[in-house]
Amino acid sequence: MASGPPNGTQDTQRDALRRARIAAREALTPDEHRRLSQRIETHLAALLARHPPRILGFCWPYRAEFDCRPLMIRLLAADCTLRVCLPVVRTPELPMEFRAWTPHSAMQTDRYGIPHPAAGEPLSPDVLLMPVNAFDAQGYRLGYGAGYFDRTLAALAPPPLSIGIGFELARIASIHPASHDIPLDAVVTEAGVSVFSPRIQSLTRRE
């Protein structure tokens, strides 16, 4: 992946986990992907209703990730005060910037071919939806191995409520967290919401 050939044993394990879970996700049939995505959307909408964002960060779908766009469009239509934004990869060393997005935004693609707004006000999300390739029992996530979200979360003050989004097939016991890894507050899958921090209001750990 972006980090190139791994060095230590831990990196090798993380890289193998990441590849296996991306492959499992990409192997979902379109019907299964749609069925599971509908359930994720229902749980995510309920969670956001309990934690109403003012500035909501999400990601454009990549490599068979859950597609947040239909829900973003629905939320924007329902609340004219809500701002929605997408991350913009600059150089790998820098935290990502977030730019305001609407369904009418002119888009351009980054070095990975992922679209982001070509222009737009820089925003700082108070709730951030992050795709997970894998996540573990402590709320740690594996992305694509470039560390963008870890660097970005470390730079955002105050830290946004961080919500991982993925399919149950991404759930594993441990991602073998490194010192720079920052745990998510919650992860939404087709099975419900897994809560990892007291910042999330919930009556039960799974709903």
Ligand SMILES: Nc1nc2c(c(=O)[nH]1)N(C=O)[C@@H](CNc1ccc(C(=O)N[C@@H](CCC(=O)O)C(=O)O)cc1)CN2
């Ligand atoms: N949908 C989505 N958008 C996102 C992220 C994400 O995780 N999901 N990111 C979260 O940080 C940032 C992009 N991060 C990325 C980091 C590495 C690779 C990567 O290595 N991709 C290919 C190979 C790269 C290439 O084509 O040059 C790969 O998967 O093998 C992709 C995205 C910003 N946008």
Ligand SMILES: Nc1ncnc2c1ncn2[C@@H]1O[C@H](COP(=O)(O)OP(=O)(O)OP(=O)(O)O)[C@@H](O)[C@H]1O
């Ligand atoms: N806060 C940080 N400051 C500097 N470097 C960092 C920071 N966080 C992560 N990194 C670097 O980024 C690299 C990749 O990290 P990691 O494997 O955790 O990525 P990831 O979380 O899977 O990917 P992504 O965040 O892009 O989705 C590591 O080599 C790590 O040293």
